[in-house]
Amino acid sequence: MTATGSVKILLIEDNLAEARLLQEFLKQAQSKYFSVVHVQRLQDGVKELSRDQLFGAYDVILLDLTLPDSEGLSSLPTLINCLPSIPIVVLTNTNDDKLAIEAVRQGAQDYLVKRQVNVDLLVRSIHYAIERKQVLESLRTTNQTLEHCVEERTAELVRAKEINQFKSEFVSMLSHDIRNPLNTILLAAGLLQDNDNKLSTEKKHSHFQMIRAAIKNMAQLLDEVSLIGQADSGRLQCDLVCLNLEAFCRQLVDEVQLASAEKQITIVFHSAGKLEDALWDESLLRHILGNLITNAIKYSPPGSTVNFDLIGQHHAIAFRIQDYGIGIPELDQQRLFQPFQRAENVGSIPGTGLGLAIVKKCVDAHGGEIFVDSKVGSGSTFTVILPLLNL
Numbered sequence: 001m002t003a004t005g006s007v008k009i010l011l012i013e014d015n016l017a018e019a020r021l022l023q024e025f026l027k028q029a030q031s032k033y034f035s036v037v038h039v040q041r042l043q044d045g046v047k048e049l050s051r052d053q054l055f056g057a058y059d060v061i062l063l064d065l066t067l068p069d070s071e072g073l074s075s076l077p078t079l080i081n082c083l084p085s086i087p088i089v090v091l092t093n094t095n096d097d098k099l100a101i102e103a104v105r106q107g108a109q110d111y112l113v114k115r116q117v118n119v120d121l122l123v124r125s126i127h128y129a130i131e132r133k134q135v136l137e138s139l140r141t142t143n144q145t146l147e148h149c150v151e152e153r154t155a156e157l158v159r160a161k162e163i164n165q166f167k168s169e170f171v172s173m174l175s176h177d178i179r180n181p182l183n184t185i186l187l188a189a190g191l192l193q194d195n196d197n198k199l200s201t202e203k204k205h206s207h208f209q210m211i212r213a214a215i216k217n218m219a220q221l222l223d224e225v226s227l228i229g230q231a232d233s234g235r236l237q238c239d240l241v242c243l244n245l246e247a248f249c250r251q252l253v254d255e256v257q258l259a260s261a262e263k264q265i266t267i268v269f270h271s272a273g274k275l276e277d278a279l280w281d282e283s284l285l286r287h288i289l290g291n292l293i294t295n296a297i298k299y300s301p302p303g304s305t306v307n308f309d310l311i312g313q314h315h316a317i318a319f320r321i322q323d324y325g326i327g328i329p330e331l332d333q334q335r336l337f338q339p340f341q342r343a344e345n346v347g348s349i350p351g352t353g354l355g356l357a358i359v360k361k362c363v364d365a366h367g368g369e370i371f372v373d374s375k376v377g378s379g380s381t382f383t384v385i386l387p388l389l390n391l
Ligand SMILES: Nc1ncnc2c1ncn2[C@@H]1O[C@H](COP(=O)(O)OP(=O)(O)O)[C@@H](O)[C@H]1O
Pocket: 291, 295, 296, 297, 299, 323, 325, 326, 327, 328, 336, 341, 342, 343, 344, 345, 346, 350, 351, 352, 353, 354, 355, 356, 357, 379, 380
């Protein structure tokens, strides 16, 4: 309704006498002022409504069901599609009750039998149609809001369920991985205690060695799990310091090579491109590169070579670690960055399956990306791209 409280009506009626009569009735109405725009064809009505979307607003449409350019109910969907929120009252001839009721079923708010119309009936029907349409519209929006809420809640529940499942899987993998070294310790300690006199010094030494290895294994597992926990709770912060990347990498290579001297693997380090001092988180870098180089060594045959390339790019640095080791089956490649995932070809090579999960989290924390390219039997190349954060 307009600000002045008048009701704006679009009358679509080809019979001029009927149209005049209706307009006359509306003039006589006491309760409200009705302003009427009259057209004779459906297409003119549609044109008027489209124009109306830009200018004023119609409150109701009075629609004759026998028009020259549209027969019967086919006018209804045309109008409803054009402006779905305007109520429609259809005008029918006597004995057309069936058609009238079908019109209401298809979206009209009310119907009037032309010869029976009088002022009161017409005014009542118009008011009723407007009110009914308003209630329907508000129900429709409420419904939409509710549907939206239900969708959101369902998505939340699915997410919560996934997280829950992930957590219980994590706990069961972790307990399994802790039980293994604990069993080793229990067994070796038992052997040492029960056979103290009978064991040779070498045997004793080997049992103690097993205990130490198992403890080291557990300690590493706990360190890795606590890192993943930190990352998951958003506590993996990026503490940036100014770093000479090349010197840092060379030192890291020396450390790793020293720790795996018995495998006699040569790490060939190369740097290329522009490498200016920039801001890096030393601990994140250590986790990323340390894990990738250790993996390259661990999954390569003794005596082979691992290439480590540092490539300065315009706004980023690429770290590429390439080995000629066992490679990774294609099917396993996508899951490797999830905790506890190990490829099917690891055989008896020990590991927790947490290293790459940590690498991925650290790369994310540094705003970078990681790619893997690998072929079983030929080797693997891991590439990490980290954006350059200038001083
Ligand atoms: N350089 C590599 N060559 C072959 N396989 C690799 C390599 N790096 C990682 N993988 C595979 O990815 C898995 C996950 O790696 P990671 O998370 O570091 O766990 P792990 O403790 O087993 O080394 C490994 O178990 C192995 O199957």
